[in-house]
Amino acid sequence: MGMKSDIELIKDGKRLDGRGVNDLRPITIKAGVLERADGSCYVEWGGNKVLAAVYGPQECLPKHIASPHRAVLTYRYNMAPFSVEDRKRPGPDRRSIEISKISKEALERVVLLEKFPNTMIKVFVEILQADAGTRCAALTAASVALADAGIPMRDLVTACAAGKIGGEIVLDLGKKEDNFGEADVPVAILPHTKEIVLMQMDGQLTPEEYRKALDLSIDGCTKVYELQKKALRERYVEGVD
Amino acid sequence: MAESIAWEIKSDYIHSLAQKGIRQDNRAMDEYRPIEVIPNYIPRALGSALVRLGATQVLAGVSMLVGQPYPDSPNAGVLMTGCELVPLASPTFEPGPPDENSIELARVVDRGIRESKAIDFEKLCITEGEEVWMVMLDLHVLDYDGNLFDAAELASTTALWNTRIPKYEDGQIIREEAKEKLPISEKPIECTFAKIGNTIMVDPALEEEKALDARVTFATTDKILCAGQKGGSGSFTREEIDYALDMAFKKGKELRKLVKVI
Numbered sequence: 001m002g003m004k005s006d007i008e009l010i011k012d013g014k015r016l017d018g019r020g021v022n023d024l025r026p027i028t029i030k031a032g033v034l035e036r037a038d039g040s041c042y043v044e045w046g047g048n049k050v051l052a053a054v055y056g057p058q059e060c061l062p063k064h065i066a067s068p069h070r071a072v073l074t075y076r077y078n079m080a081p082f083s084v085e086d087r088k089r090p091g092p093d094r095r096s097i098e099i100s101k102i103s104k105e106a107l108e109r110v111v112l113l114e115k116f117p118n119t120m121i122k123v124f125v126e127i128l129q130a131d132a133g134t135r136c137a138a139l140t141a142a143s144v145a146l147a148d149a150g151i152p153m154r155d156l157v158t159a160c161a162a163g164k165i166g167g168e169i170v171l172d173l174g175k176k177e178d179n180f181g182e183a184d185v186p187v188a189i190l191p192h193t194k195e196i197v198l199m200q201m202d203g204q205l206t207p208e209e210y211r212k213a214l215d216l217s218i219d220g221c222t223k224v225y226e227l228q229k230k231a232l233r234e235r236y237v238e239g240v241d
Numbered sequence: 242m243a244e245s246i247a248w249e250i251k252s253d254y255i256h257s258l259a260q261k262g263i264r265q266d267n268r269a270m271d272e273y274r275p276i277e278v279i280p281n282y283i284p285r286a287l288g289s290a291l292v293r294l295g296a297t298q299v300l301a302g303v304s305m306l307v308g309q310p311y312p313d314s315p316n317a318g319v320l321m322t323g324c325e326l327v328p329l330a331s332p333t334f335e336p337g338p339p340d341e342n343s344i345e346l347a348r349v350v351d352r353g354i355r356e357s358k359a360i361d362f363e364k365l366c367i368t369e370g371e372e373v374w375m376v377m378l379d380l381h382v383l384d385y386d387g388n389l390f391d392a393a394e395l396a397s398t399t400a401l402w403n404t405r406i407p408k409y410e411d412g413q414i415i416r417e418e419a420k421e422k423l424p425i426s427e428k429p430i431e432c433t434f435a436k437i438g439n440t441i442m443v444d445p446a447l448e449e450e451k452a453l454d455a456r457v458t459f460a461t462t463d464k465i466l467c468a469g470q471k472g473g474s475g476s477f478t479r480e481e482i483d484y485a486l487d488m489a490f491k492k493g494k495e496l497r498k499l500v501k502v503i
Contacts, residue, residue: 109474195478204356214482
């Protein structure tokens with residue numbers, strides 16, 4: 001964010017990859033892609049390739065973190081070393097830990113944790129290839145994987161970012177837009193109630209621009225939600241025929 | 242066990258109070274606890290500030306090192322923000338490497354400062370591509386009574402505004418001759434709101450923080466929003482976010498006046 005460059009990110013309403021300001025990158029979502037996991041999902045979102053798996057509800061380990069009231073949800077966001085141009089050192093870094101924390105909190109709103117006291121539900125997301133917007137792609141995949149695992153939920157969680165590039169508010173920043181843009185606002189909502197369960201912002205926005213970006217990302221989430229539903233239908237309805 | 246029965250009862254009590262529009266300490270929903278800011282609290286450090294926000298105490302200290310710039314910005318200095326939730330500050334803090342709470346705190350404070358463009362990083366370049374000043378901002382939480390975000394950001398902004406750059410000559414840092422001020426122009430301030438039931442309140446005290454459903458923090462300068470972060474396992478409506486955003490600008494103006502420069 002905010003790096004200097006001579007690249008013109010937006011010209012006559014067209015972005016570097018030809019998208020308009022309100023366009024998402026191409027997204028494909030597939031549910032049930034892993035053999036061993038209880039639920040799984042693969043998402044391609046522009047150049048992002050993200051794999052999510054869910055294990056549980058299962059025995060809560062270590063035992064001292066178990067709760068008699070609800071299941072413990074864990075979320076691990078992890079980037080493969082080869083997912084970015086400069087090799088990422090394997091293992092959790094500070095960024096991954098922060099993303100994991102807020103993503104876990106977003107999912108805690110929807111998963112009916114109180115139905116599974118003393119257990120643990122584990123969500124793992126691997127970023128195989130990163131192309132900006134990985135936390136949104138990851139959370140979108142994770143929520144489909146939870147549904148695929150048959151874990152009862154109030155709603156899906158759907159995530160999408162909006163931002164500011166070349167002075168304009170646009171949907172779903174790509175890699176260059178993220179590096180050289182002026183602001184990024186990743187958001188996750190529950191599509192039915194439009195409740196906001198994840199929101200971050202960095203960069204520079206006036207309050208009016210921020211509101212516009214928030215509205216735009218919520219619109220984006222609504223579009224992504226259709227694709228999540230389609231993925232689950234393909235697996236469970238159409239798969240039966 | 243993750244939560245004690247006493248906390249649960251307390252949490253129910255705070256929820257029922259909030260429903261009636263009351264807070265435990267009788268504050269208004271848009272009222273901060275008393276705030277005290279002491280710049281240069283640690284004179285040995287190049288910059289420092291202690292903030293007391295109610296009973297919460299956060300100490301920010303600045304050190305300056307000379308190091309290599311990042312390859313993608315060869316003519317810009319570097320800011321690194323660390324945070325230690327030291328065990329003397331709370332029975333729930335454990336010694337050891339930073340946990341997710343301490344990392345989130347440091348990163349949200351860092352974003353507030355960095356994205357406000359308060360620090361002119363290009364002025365911190367010594368030799369392009371080779372040597373730049375690295376501003377090491379370290380947060381030491383001394384007493385945890387809720388809302389570390391706002392206290393930490395206020396302490397950080399004050400510490401940075403009072404930071405002096407040492408003299409650098411022939412590859413040596415001369416601390417005794419630290420006269421030049423850190424090039425800084427904005428005063429980013431963070432305001433944190435707790436949602437308890439359907440009530441939004443600013444500056445959650447510890448027990449409110451434990452009882453909250455969701456939390457949102459906005460970092461602002463006079464007219465610009467520069468960072469935001471939602472936390473907690475609850476959610477916000479669009480209208481609640483709007484309210485918190487406007488209030489963050491309003492309260493930010495009040496808190497900004499507390500950033501004293503000696």
